[in-house]
Amino acid sequence: MITAEQKPLQEIFGYIAPYEKILVVGCNECVTVCAAGGRKEVGLLSSALRLHSVKAGKKLEVLEHTLERQCDPEYVDQLKELAGQVDAIVSLACGCGIQTVAAQYAIPVFPGVNTKFMGASESQGIWAERCMGCGDCMLGVTGGICPVARCSKSLMNGPCGGNSSGKCEISEDVDCAWQLIWNRLVELGIQDRYEELVAAKDWRPAGGGGPRKIIREDLAASKIITEDMA
């Protein structure tokens, strides 16, 4: 899941200052699950914006809407009518959603959240980074614990000297990923894997080769075929 956190209100106040009528758009996917941009947060942010405008003696009308998913143009199309009534949009989706909205409407679109990372939920209200999308998954050799996302240095062959009692030197709250990997390998009885050297990682699939794109020929082609048939 993609995680996000609401932006500081002051920043959002700044973005919308020039406008009198805006739309706050939420997304019912990842940002709802991480409690950053669902229907509830849309309501809370809208109320905060209204209160702020009253306090500042400013005229502001705020419309609210939450889409099923903001990173699909078909869903974003549903905003057409609302978008036509407002001067600007604040999107509470992740960066993907914000850009999809911005691509479809010719009015300013502002982020209401900071998109953080791909993470998993540890317990109620706690999310932690688990994947950096390196494009060449090595979890199969690291006992299911990712050194790319969870080692501060993304080291490939064991810990650095900063491992102290299983914690990373950057913070006592951060586990050393390689300590975790070692413990896990011991638990599984496959410590010998640890001795296998991992070659220098090719970072091109991780984004080093420029913006990435996936094309599923079969799906993409079928779309073309149907269009052709029509």
Next chain:
Amino acid sequence: MQKIKQDEKRVLVIGGGVGGIKAALDLSESRKQVLLIDSDYAIGGLMTQLDRTFPTNNCDLCTVSPHLSATTREKFLQISPMTELTSLSGEAGNFTATLNTAPRFIDIDKCTACGECLKKFPEAVRFTPGLDPRAPTCMRYPQATPYAYSIDMEKIDDVEALKAVCKAGAIVPDDSEQQIQVNVASVVLSVGAELFNPGVLDNFGGGKFDNVVPGLEYERIMSASGPFQGNLVRKSDQQRPKKVAWIQCVGSRGINRHDVSYCSSVCCMYALKEAMVTKERFGNDIETTIFFMDMRTFGKDYEPYYNRAKEDFGIRLIRCRPHSIIELPDKSLEITYAKEDLSLMEKEQFDMVVLSTGFRPSQKTIDLAGTLGIDLTEHNFAKSGTMDPVTTSKDGVYVCGVFESPKDIPETLVQASAAASMAGTAVPSGEWVEDLSLYPPQRDVEGEDTKIGVFVVDCDGEIGQSLDIDKILENAKTNPDVAVAEAFNLSCSFESMEKIEGLIKEQKLNRVVIGSGSPRIQEIMFQDMLRRAGLNPYLLELVNLRDQNAWAHNDAPAKSLEKAFQLVQSGISGVRKAKPLAENMLPTSQNALVVGGGVTGMTSALELADQGTLTYLVEKAPVLGGQALNLSQTIEGDDVAAFVKDLVNKVSAHENIKVFIDAVIAEHKGVPGKFTTGVKIGARTEQIDHGVTILATGATPNRPAMYGLGELDKVMTQLDLDAILENDESKIKAMGQLVMIQCAGSREADNPNCSRICCQAAVKNALRLLDVNPDLEIFVLYRDIRTYGFQEDYYKTARDKGVKFIRFDLEHRPVVREEAGKTIVRAHDFILGQDIEIEADCVALSTGLVANTETNKELCGLFNLPKTEDGFFLEDHVKLKPVDMALRGFFVAGTAHSPKVIRESITQAHAVAGRARTMLANKEITLGAAFATVDPVKCAVCLICVRACPYDVPFINTERHSEIDPAKCRGCGICVAECPAKAIQLRAWEDDQILAKLDGLFERV
């Protein structure tokens, strides 16, 4: 004389004070027929005259039985005022009671209590709607019942003129005495006692000096409906006193003419209360002084109340029983008294003196005892079983309240529930009829235009005295859909209710807004009213004008009125969105769970099992018996060991009791009336179903590391001494001097409460020691001797027999040391003004009981129940619901509630069994209509509700959305607040209703 015979078997409750009312309500809640009689023309008893009650300093009698619907009450409870018992024949289970009802000359059903007759014939018309607005008229059950006048016909010369005055035609000039014979299975006596009249004493000027008043009269003066409309003024000059004194034990704890020897148990607390309320209400410029002998704040959390009086309120406390009062020319009063540390008399002037007088059985109750054929004690109280405190000497006749022994309201209520429980065993429960079927069918209001009735129902002037109710109503009427807006004076009286009910039907109202007191009590009551009027009970909004306006903003009437407008407006806006909701019903489990196998738990289990309830008894230890196993005798001389053995045998052999020993509670879920609990016995866990839970987990003997306990050989606890007395008398015979130290580990900063049992334990052991070794010198070092009630007699006997009582305080603690093989206690003697040393062969510490902190903490966690600060279970209401826990279906008894002697624990054990049966009498439970529902379209299956729910109710179903089972949902609303997709709504509290209320609130802003 009219003679009537009634054959239906019932329980007869004699005395309509707070105890009798409680007993009658418990019985009717258990669906047993009950007849409540009182010789007065309205019921209520002594409590109705109190201004406020300790330790909450409120009057909340209305909280006594909120779960009893008016409909059930009417079906099972009959009330006869002005009625006395003239004879009782037959035997337990089948008595015939002959009752005489005096003529009232008023038809109760017709009288509207309009007051016209009282205006014209003030001499001849009797009516006491409650001397105090906070008392009987705000009693839900029953509010100045019957709410009707009565006439003293002898004082009426012109009957026709009287008849003409009554527009209701309620005057019955030829009314005559009625004699009724009723078939009675059992009798509960709750006849109370009178207060001592200090006028017979010649040294305090009671009844002679204007400004010397008994405690109860002082409460009347402070009361809003009292002679001075709630202004505290002196009778002599109508001026506010600057200095008020209280004198304790007037007529009690004495040996002089007119004195009684026993302690009245309640006066210390009521004097503290009166002094504190005086400061609270009339400002700190009034100096309050209490003259006392021992401060007896022995009840649950009463000691912190005493500390608050001293520390927070600055009440001055002088330890002395004053000699006399003389009246000065300006009607001020001069008290002559001697302080402990000065060998001379002091004189001090006060503006007013309050005499704290105690209880005396009245001649009428003594005569009644004769009629009934029950034995009385030497003090003319009902003689009750020493280990069976609500039984009298006659089978089938039970006693509760002050007639049994002096006691305060919570203890009276506990005894009332216990007596009702035991008396009720003789009467079968009424057929289970679903309450809802007793109501008219609900009108379908869907599609109707909104038609709102706004009713401001005043709590006897509490609202009206600071708010202009007419203006509130006028303002409400500006809403076009408000069809009726009216005010009623008596919030919870039947009369107000009936009139509103009538208006709802007549005007075809489909929404109701009530402006009144707190919904905590009143919601159930007004919902019941809507049902009776054929409306769904959820078409109601309550506006708390009393607590949120009248009480909070006395100082700013204009703003308060504006706020009242807004609150009422928000109620109107909210009620427009209200929808009729259906309540879920579940069949209850008819089994009981008793946690704790001591005397309390076993007694409760036996009583429930005898009534056919399958009872699970869970004990942590390998044997039943609890702390009583460490006790040999009670102060009355009962053999505790034999008693416990007998109980264990009965419990073990009972077919309806399943005992688990070495067992603990491991899991718990469910709703009141239908619980499932996992009992862990060794490695095995057994799941049991039960409808009620009784907490009887007891307490632990304290062993504080003080005064050398655990270090010096000769220092022990009273329990250790008890064991020596029981097993090794030769050791006692060899002793020359023995010292007891009271309050060891109690009334200290780390354990501020009084342990209640230690004073009587010390006196008991002192007397037993002297029986074994009459030459033994016993010194009791104490802070206050708290031998309440008849325990005082044993205290006196101990003094007569030469036991020396030496007081100490925390600045002058005794010190115990060992020196050259001798154990020496050093203490301060306030009378000598110097330290003394006593060589002791034994030092017995009175250590009291402390909560089973760990067990209670665990159970509170599992059952979701509150604790007191010192770790005991916290009951729902310290005054009026002393054994009910806040969560329905849970009851607490014995020392798990607070320290107490066995006899008191047994009383509570019976009381909780009775309270449990009131709950089990309902074969179905109403779950309430407020439960959470999920909108599947909005649900993002995020799991936040699944994780947030404290009861583990939501789950993700196969349809891929969260689902909440309405039968399990408790309607707490946590998931509703947490849901990030706003997919969950709480019925009865939906967003549109709340937003409508907010719009109403801010309409004018």
